[in-house]
Amino acid sequence: xxxxxxxxxxxxxxxxxxxxxxxxxxxxxxxxxxxxxxxxxxxxxxxxxxxxxxxxxxxxxxxxxxxxxxxxxxxxxxxxxxxxxxxxxxxxxxxxxxxxxxxxxxxxxxxxxxxxxxxxxxxxxxxxxxxxxxxxxxxxxxxxxxxxxxxxxxxxxxxxxxxxxxxxxxxxxxxxxxxxxxxxxxxxxxxxxxxxxxxxxxxxxxxxxxxxxxxxxxxxxxxxxxxxxxxxxxxxxxxxxxx
Amino acid sequence: xxxxxxxxxxxxxxxxxxxxxxxxxxxxxxxxxxxxxxxxxxxxxxxxxxxxxxxxxxxxxxxxxxxxxxxxxxxxxxxxxxxxxxxxxxxxxxxxxxxxxxxxxxxxxxxxxxxxxxxxxxxxxxxxxxxxxxxxxxxxxxxxxxxxxxxxxxxxxxxxxxxxxxxxxxxxxxxxxxxxxxxxxxxxxxxxxxxxxxxxxxxxxxxxxxxxxxxxxxxxxxxxxxxxx
Numbered sequence: 338x339x340x341x342x343x344x345x346x347x348x349x350x351x352x353x354x355x356x357x358x359x360x361x362x363x364x365x366x367x368x369x370x371x372x373x374x375x376x377x378x379x380x381x382x383x384x385x386x387x388x389x390x391x392x393x394x395x396x397x398x399x400x401x402x403x404x405x406x407x408x409x410x411x412x413x414x415x416x417x418x419x420x421x422x423x424x425x426x427x428x429x430x431x432x433x434x435x436x437x438x439x440x441x442x443x444x445x446x447x448x449x450x451x452x453x454x455x456x457x458x459x460x461x462x463x464x465x466x467x468x469x470x471x472x473x474x475x476x477x478x479x480x481x482x483x484x485x486x487x488x489x490x491x492x493x494x495x496x497x498x499x500x501x502x503x504x505x506x507x508x509x510x511x512x513x514x515x516x517x518x519x520x521x522x523x524x525x526x527x528x529x530x531x532x533x534x535x536x537x538x539x540x541x542x543x544x545x546x547x548x549x550x551x552x553x554x555x556x557x558x559x560x561x562x563x564x565x566x567x568x569x570x571x572x573x574x575x576x577x578x579x580x
Numbered sequence: 581x582x583x584x585x586x587x588x589x590x591x592x593x594x595x596x597x598x599x600x601x602x603x604x605x606x607x608x609x610x611x612x613x614x615x616x617x618x619x620x621x622x623x624x625x626x627x628x629x630x631x632x633x634x635x636x637x638x639x640x641x642x643x644x645x646x647x648x649x650x651x652x653x654x655x656x657x658x659x660x661x662x663x664x665x666x667x668x669x670x671x672x673x674x675x676x677x678x679x680x681x682x683x684x685x686x687x688x689x690x691x692x693x694x695x696x697x698x699x700x701x702x703x704x705x706x707x708x709x710x711x712x713x714x715x716x717x718x719x720x721x722x723x724x725x726x727x728x729x730x731x732x733x734x735x736x737x738x739x740x741x742x743x744x745x746x747x748x749x750x751x752x753x754x755x756x757x758x759x760x761x762x763x764x765x766x767x768x769x770x771x772x773x774x775x776x777x778x779x780x781x782x783x784x785x786x787x788x789x790x791x792x793x794x795x796x797x798x799x800x801x802x803x804x805x806x807x808x809x
Contacts, residue, residue, distance in 0.1 A: 412786040413779040414747035425772035515641035542651030550640040550648055557639035
């Protein structure tokens with residue numbers, strides 16, 4: 338009942354080679370998914386580090402506003418956030434008449450914006466949690482060396498918190514990789530988008546989504562393996578003693 | 581008039597979303613308990629089956645599962661029915677949504693319950709057996725009340741992710757809050773207001789869930805000695 342010819346025939350479409358074109362002639366499929374993921378993770382991390390410092394700040398107004406941001410973004414579905422940005426903002430003439438409009442009418446840009454804001458919210462909480470549990474001895478040592486607050490943050494607290502955040506962050510990366518599938522719902526041709534296109538072209542549902550699922554599963558295993566390597570590299574000092 | 585009278589329609593959709601999430605939760609809890617028991621079963625075949633279930637399901641996005649199960653399984657059923665000379669079966673989208681979400685989150689619940697059951701000291705179950713209790717009674721009277729405390733934090737998290745995942749079911753044609761929002765968006769030309777309202781509805785659901793499950797967590801931690809930190 339499963340049409341293997343269709344699967345083999347359409348496989349290149351997931352690597353940017355639809356309709357007999359050479360592979361990677363477009364960024365459709367896996368490349369698009371990895372692009373969306375990579376861009377939003379990078380930008381999300383750049384946002385999350387300063388936000389995490391704000392989140393643990395003693396200034397109530399600052400930590401409260403960061404909390405509100407992470408609370409709202411963690412409490413609503415990513416799809417709704419994406420729709421607010423992609424469909425919602427066009428409601429305002431001021432947005433449509435501004436220079437931003439050329440970006441905000443582009444699904445690719447909107448997806449990266451929504452994914453960035455979403456993953457930054459989760460990452461902020463992960464890093465803030467690790468900053469809070471920094472060992473007091475590390476802080477005391479930094480102070481004893483005469484470090485200023487910012488030097489201590491930059492050299493001691495943040496590097497140490499980022500290392501310890503790795504296990505939780507690997508979950509976030511895998512969740513985010515899977516969440517990028519909603520990009521297929523705003524016309525983008527990521528892995529899910531390509532599968533939907535094959536579905537609407539051929540009226541075959543099982544095969545394209547089976548392939549898409551297998552690709553996501555393979556990517557998940559790849560990320561699990563990569564993070565395991567990273568933990569061995571950067572978290573080895575926390576591993577249980579072997580002898 | 582606010583949203584040209586579309587507010588009741590969207591709220592109706594929200595009620596359906598909540599019903600769907602609650603029903604899917606029930607399915608996922610049952611599947612999760614079965615999965616956890618299989619994972620700890622003496623039989624290697626059952627353990628492998630449960631391992632496969634929890635790994636494969638958690639490695640594929642929920643949106644892809646919805647397409648795969650709803651469209652794919654429907655087509656396979658149609659093919660099978662045609663081959664047998666029967667009429668093509670009609671799948672109710674609500675039931676399909678419940679089963680799909682329940683199937684996905686059953687995998688997450690499997691991990692939650694497995695961890696929680698393992699956290700209950702084995703001697704507790706042995707004591708139950710020494711009193712002559714059967715396996716079911718041991719589970720209901722001894723294991724379950726003690727595992728709830730260990731399961732609740734991860735259970736809460738799974739529930740919140742499940743609620744947010746229900747936003748995707750409009751792709752399989754359910755009349756949920758996102759579906760209603762789409763209609764309201766097209767007819768009112770106020771997409772921002774519509775989707776902000778939807779976001780607010782989800783925020784209320786997740787906030788109320790957090791409060792209620794937090795209360796339950798305190799209830800089930802009664803008598804627990806704290807470390808004083």
